[in-house]
Amino acid sequence: MRCTILTTSIALALLAGPVQAAGKLTVYTYESFTAEWGPGPIVEKAFEETCGCDIEFVSVADGVALLNRLKLEGAATEADIVLGLDTNLTYEARQTGLFAPHGVDLSSVDVPGGWSDDTFVPFDYGYFAVVYDTETVSEPPASLHDLVEGDPAVKIAIQDPRTSTPGLGLLLWMKAVYGDDAADAWAKLKDRVLTVTPGWSEAYGLFTGGEAQMVLSYTTSPAYHRIAEDNDRYAAASFAEGHYLQIEVAGITEKGAANPLAKEFIAFMTGPGFQDAIPETNWMFPAGKTSKPLNPVFDELVKPAKTLIIDAETVAGNRKAWIDEWLSVMSR
Amino acid sequence: MAVGDEPLSTAAPMADRRIVAGVVALAVVAVVIGGAFAGLLAEAGRNPGGAVDAFDGYLFRIVRFTLWQAVLSTLLSVAPAILVARAISRHPRFPGRAMLLRLFAVPLALPAIVAALGVLALYGRAGLFAGLLSDISQTGWPGIYGLSGILVAHVFFNLPLATRLFLETLEAVPADQWRLSAQLGMTARTTLRVVEWPAMRAGLPGIAGLVFMLCVTSFTIVLMLGGGPGATTLEVAIYQSLRFDFDPARAVTLTLVQILLTVLVFAALARLGAVVAGDANLPVSSRRFATATVPEAAVNALLIGVAFLFVAGPMAATVVAGLRADLVRIAGEEAFCAALVTSLVLASISAVGSVLLSLALVKARRALEIRDRGAVSLLQRLAGNGATLVLVVPPIVIGAGWFVLLRHSGSVFAAAPVMVAAVNAIMAMPFAVRAIRPAHDAASHRHDRLCQQLGIRGLVRLRLIDWPVLRRPLATAFAFAMALSLGDLGVIALFGSDSVQTLPYLLYSRMASYRTSDAAGIALILGLLCLALVMAADRLGRQPG
Numbered sequence: 001m002r003c004t005i006l007t008t009s010i011a012l013a014l015l016a017g018p019v020q021a022a023g024k025l026t027v028y029t030y031e032s033f034t035a036e037w038g039p040g041p042i043v044e045k046a047f048e049e050t051c052g053c054d055i056e057f058v059s060v061a062d063g064v065a066l067l068n069r070l071k072l073e074g075a076a077t078e079a080d081i082v083l084g085l086d087t088n089l090t091y092e093a094r095q096t097g098l099f100a101p102h103g104v105d106l107s108s109v110d111v112p113g114g115w116s117d118d119t120f121v122p123f124d125y126g127y128f129a130v131v132y133d134t135e136t137v138s139e140p141p142a143s144l145h146d147l148v149e150g151d152p153a154v155k156i157a158i159q160d161p162r163t164s165t166p167g168l169g170l171l172l173w174m175k176a177v178y179g180d181d182a183a184d185a186w187a188k189l190k191d192r193v194l195t196v197t198p199g200w201s202e203a204y205g206l207f208t209g210g211e212a213q214m215v216l217s218y219t220t221s222p223a224y225h226r227i228a229e230d231n232d233r234y235a236a237a238s239f240a241e242g243h244y245l246q247i248e249v250a251g252i253t254e255k256g257a258a259n260p261l262a263k264e265f266i267a268f269m270t271g272p273g274f275q276d277a278i279p280e281t282n283w284m285f286p287a288g289k290t291s292k293p294l295n296p297v298f299d300e301l302v303k304p305a306k307t308l309i310i311d312a313e314t315v316a317g318n319r320k321a322w323i324d325e326w327l328s329v330m331s332r
Numbered sequence: 333m334a335v336g337d338e339p340l341s342t343a344a345p346m347a348d349r350r351i352v353a354g355v356v357a358l359a360v361v362a363v364v365i366g367g368a369f370a371g372l373l374a375e376a377g378r379n380p381g382g383a384v385d386a387f388d389g390y391l392f393r394i395v396r397f398t399l400w401q402a403v404l405s406t407l408l409s410v411a412p413a414i415l416v417a418r419a420i421s422r423h424p425r426f427p428g429r430a431m432l433l434r435l436f437a438v439p440l441a442l443p444a445i446v447a448a449l450g451v452l453a454l455y456g457r458a459g460l461f462a463g464l465l466s467d468i469s470q471t472g473w474p475g476i477y478g479l480s481g482i483l484v485a486h487v488f489f490n491l492p493l494a495t496r497l498f499l500e501t502l503e504a505v506p507a508d509q510w511r512l513s514a515q516l517g518m519t520a521r522t523t524l525r526v527v528e529w530p531a532m533r534a535g536l537p538g539i540a541g542l543v544f545m546l547c548v549t550s551f552t553i554v555l556m557l558g559g560g561p562g563a564t565t566l567e568v569a570i571y572q573s574l575r576f577d578f579d580p581a582r583a584v585t586l587t588l589v590q591i592l593l594t595v596l597v598f599a600a601l602a603r604l605g606a607v608v609a610g611d612a613n614l615p616v617s618s619r620r621f622a623t624a625t626v627p628e629a630a631v632n633a634l635l636i637g638v639a640f641l642f643v644a645g646p647m648a649a650t651v652v653a654g655l656r657a658d659l660v661r662i663a664g665e666e667a668f669c670a671a672l673v674t675s676l677v678l679a680s681i682s683a684v685g686s687v688l689l690s691l692a693l694v695k696a697r698r699a700l701e702i703r704d705r706g707a708v709s710l711l712q713r714l715a716g717n718g719a720t721l722v723l724v725v726p727p728i729v730i731g732a733g734w735f736v737l738l739r740h741s742g743s744v745f746a747a748a749p750v751m752v753a754a755v756n757a758i759m760a761m762p763f764a765v766r767a768i769r770p771a772h773d774a775a776s777h778r779h780d781r782l783c784q785q786l787g788i789r790g791l792v793r794l795r796l797i798d799w800p801v802l803r804r805p806l807a808t809a810f811a812f813a814m815a816l817s818l819g820d821l822g823v824i825a826l827f828g829s830d831s832v833q834t835l836p837y838l839l840y841s842r843m844a845s846y847r848t849s850d851a852a853g854i855a856l857i858l859g860l861l862c863l864a865l866v867m868a869a870d871r872l873g874r875q876p877g
Contacts, residue, residue: 031841031844032841032844032845034830035841035845036666036667037845037847038845057830058745058830059830060826060827061826064575064576065826068574068575068578068732068826069735069826071578072375072578072735072736072739072826073739073740076739076740153472155457160555160561162561162568162572162575162576163555163568163571163572163575168576190560193559193560194457194475194477194559195477195555195556195557195558195559195560196555196558196559196560196561197555197556198551198552198555198556198568199844200844201445201840201843201844202445202448202552202555202556204843204846204848205445205449205843205848205851206449206452206556208848209449209452209453209456209458209848210457210458211452211456211457211458211475212457221846224846225846228846283845283846319576319577320577324390326561327390327561330560330561330562331393331560331561331562331564332562
């Protein structure tokens with residue numbers, strides 16, 4: 001059986017440590033990117049075919065861990081490319097001084113609001129959204145205002161901004177819409193919050209388990225259920241104020257600047273060889289051209305009336321104060 | 333013969349060797365923890381301000397909540413566990429007894445998210461009992477979110493654990509005492525007062541301390557079931573300090589606060605304990621005599637039944653959810669096979685390491701106790717409870733600290749599996765020590781002098797004298813350690829996890845990519861695996877003859 005062969009090889013690998021591949025390009029990323037159902041394997045194959053080289057992925061827990069690891073390694077990092085930071089982290093990432101200009105033509109990059117950064121290049125994006133259960137929610141909220149003021153008996157599971165990226169996303173969304181009145185809005189929303197989970201998985205588990213009728217997730221979440229499970233029970237609510245945008249980016253490190261493959265990979269990343277994998281493995285929107293149209297389900301998803309985003313520097317400067325404000329309201 | 337535990341002079345080198353082994357075990361623990369702190373402190377040097385800033389109103393609030401929930405959880409887990417353990421011990425033979433005890437080892441291996449979802453499947457807003465509870469409360473059942481949810485989940489984890497450990501203390505009571513109490517016609521009440529309670533009381537500080545540590549460091553359960561950030565533990569704050577603002581100074585400070593709180597609670601708990609005088613006689617009766625009267629048996633049956641239902645309920649929910657998954661497909665997947673093997677290999681290594689380290693500590697503590705004759709030295713304290721404080725050092729602190737130390741060595745990848753095994757081995761020590769110590773110390777009381785008089789030592793003593801007595805507790809310790817390691821998510825968030833994709837890892841990553849039903853299937857398999865391990869340990873530990 002396969003298991004026995006694996007047993008031996010894994011036991012050996014654990015004893016000896018992984019063999020260093022004769023890698024030419026080292027890419028640091030987050031785990032769900034390299035999971036066997038994630039985009040990693042497809043991207044790796046496609047790029048290795050064109051470049052005749054070897055990509056080595058190093059995956060850490062998530063985007064925040066990615067930045068922390070890079071900070072700790074400093075200039076000694078092995079990474080040529082760091083892939084998987086989001087727009088809330090780019091300011092701090094730039095401050096490390098570890099990134100080099102990418103020097104890649106951005107004309108094929110397509111994200112809402114356009115993109116002109118000389119250090120980071122987007123590879124996908126998504127919008128935060130309140131996803132609800134159509135079987136238990138007859139009148140979904142039509143705006144963030146509706147969500148805040150709505151029936152406290154209809155509950156939402158959200159994530160903690162202290163520990164989770166979507167949690168921080170909702171915090172910023174509320175801030176973008178309510179500004180200085182965000183604290184009051186949170187005080188009202190509090191009654192509808194079933195619980196605040198440490199990460200996305202716990203909240204989504206509560207939602208699909210029927211504990212909460214709504215959950216903070218992405219506009220693309222229903223696409224997964226429809227395409228992979230043929231299930232149209234879950235839908236995202238379209239909010240009149242607009243939806244908060246999350247763009248995921250990659251950058252070339254100072255070390256990678258000396259490796260011609262790094263630039264080649266970033267250019268490849270903006271094209272179909274990479275982008276084709278994004279929609280149905282990362283369940284985000286592609287940030288560049290794909291070779292064929294997306295599954296029609298993606299066209300039926302919520303199209304935000306307006307794109308909301310707070311720039312990375314403002315987020316970095318205010319995150320602590322905003323989280324403290326959130327804490328004091330929510331802990332009451 | 334009445335001169336206490338005075339060692340004979342010829343045995344002195346023997347005792348020294350045991351102490352040396354204990355010191356080595358302590359050193360291993362110290363290196364793992366000390367290394368992590370050293371790494372973080374080196375990094376904290378760049379921005380030490382976080383250490384001072386840590387002391388604010390927020391810290392005060394979460395310390396209060398952390399203590400409050402942990403004390404309540406400990407009380408609610410330990411007090412019933414004493415009753416249940418005694419009830420089980422009063423009936424050495426009833427159908428399903430062995431299976432019940434095996435089931436009681438399973439919650440330990442369940443990742444917190446699985447247990448939380450299992451508990452909610454019964455008591456949540458949409459839980460099995462929601463309809464009934466709504467009818468009773470006349471309003472919609474809001475679910476158990478809040479302190480009550482945290483407590484229910486903590487009792488689910490810790491009641492079975494404490495029960496098994498108390499049972500271990502009862503089984504270490506010399507058979508002669510049971511025989512004597514039966515011969516003297518002692519009532520259940522008198523037996524409890526004279527025989528059972530002193531034995532359990534001796535174990536109480538250790539067991540309560542262990543449960544307290546597990547509850548103090550609770551993270552996922554507290555956030556998920558707590559209903560909001562009002563329910564925040566120190567562990568959450570430590571994690572927070574190593575995330576968005578990577579602030580090692582703050583993390584180290586908060587960890588020290590957590591350790592200090594635990595030491596204070598340990599000191600308070602130590603007052604509840606008692607030292608039982610060991611029995612230096614050889615046991616002449618083979619087994620104990622069951623003497624429960626019919627009314628007592630009825631009460632015991634009720635206690636055991638309620639405890640069983642409480643623990644089995646969320647597990648049954650996990651099984652039901654798991655059976656809905658496509659188990660055949662999951663089991664056939666390469667990633668699953670790889671994770672299964674990785675988990676088993678790492679957990680076995682951790683469990684062996686944990687049992688060896690624990691045995692060394694237990695032996696050293698006993699040797700010191702004999703040597704120091706009543707005076708409790710610092711070394712003895714360290715060998716007793718000190719090393720178990722490792723449980724309140726958050727995995728993320730150990731992981732981040734060691735990453736800092738190893739980052740430039742080029743061996744970060746190779747270090748990841750070693751880290752996971754070492755940390756799991758050490759984290760499981762508090763459990764293993766609790767399982768081994770009662771039987772070991774009781775045996776030491778009975779056999780030490782005789783062995784010295786007869787000149788039995790070394791391997792011969794191990795084979796003839798110690799192994800038969802320690803076999804069962806060692807197997808229990810092994811099973812606990814392995815179960816704990818199986819359920820552990822590891823410490824390697826920064827390391828790059830590619831070489832250590834364990835089953836809980838796979839479970840979480842399936843959940844993180846919408847594959848909830850796959851995750852439920854993996855949870856079921858994880859639980860079954862743990863059950864199988866515990867059964868194997870039982871078989872291994874069965875007394876010959």
